Amino acid sequence: MSDRFFPDGMPQPLADAISLPFWEAASEHRLVVQRCTACEHTRLPPSPLCPECRSEDADWQEISGRGEVYTHTAVHRPIAGGQELPFVIAVIALEGSGGLRMISNLVGVDPGEVTIGMSVEVVWEDMSADLALPRFRPVPQ
Numbered sequence: 001m002s003d004r005f006f007p008d009g010m011p012q013p014l015a016d017a018i019s020l021p022f023w024e025a026a027s028e029h030r031l032v033v034q035r036c037t038a039c040e041h042t043r044l045p046p047s048p049l050c051p052e053c054r055s056e057d058a059d060w061q062e063i064s065g066r067g068e069v070y071t072h073t074a075v076h077r078p079i080a081g082g083q084e085l086p087f088v089i090a091v092i093a094l095e096g097s098g099g100l101r102m103i104s105n106l107v108g109v110d111p112g113e114v115t116i117g118m119s120v121e122v123v124w125e126d127m128s129a130d131l132a133l134p135r136f137r138p139v140p141q
C-alpha cells in the first residue's frame with residue numbers, strides 16, 4: 001500500500017464505462033489521458049466523443065505524471081472526519097499531455113509554500129485494493 005494522505009471517509013470517484021480505463025490504469029499507478037485516434041486531441045476527463053472532431057475512436061496515452069502548479073487554494077474546512085487541515089487543492093498543468101490540466105491535491109508541502117509554476121510529480125494514494133488516486137507533490141530539488 002502507498003502512503004495515505006486523506007482519510008477513508010473522503011468522497012471517492014465512481015468509475016463508469018467511459019472513465020473505467022483511467023481508473024484501471026490508476027490502480028496500477030499509471031497516469032493516462034484519453035487521446036483521439038482520428039486527430040490526436042487529448043482530453044481529460046474522458047468523454048465518449050472528441051470535442052475537436054466528434055470521432056468516437058480513442059485510445060489511452062500514458063504520461064509522466066510530472067507537471068507544474070497552474071493554480072491552487074488551501075481548504076480550511078474538513079470534507080471528512082479525521083482530515084488534517086488545511087489541505088491544498090491545485091490545478092496541475094500536465095507535462096506531455098497536449099496541454100491538459102488536472103484538479104487534484106498537493107501533498108507533502110506546507111500550503112503557504114505552494115507557488116504557481118512549482119514543479120510537481122504524481123504520487124499515488126491507494127484508497128482501497130481497487131482504487132488509487134493521483135495526488136501531486138513538489139519535485140525534490
Ligand SMILES: [Zn+2]
Nearest residue numbers: 036039050053
Ligand atoms: Zn479528434
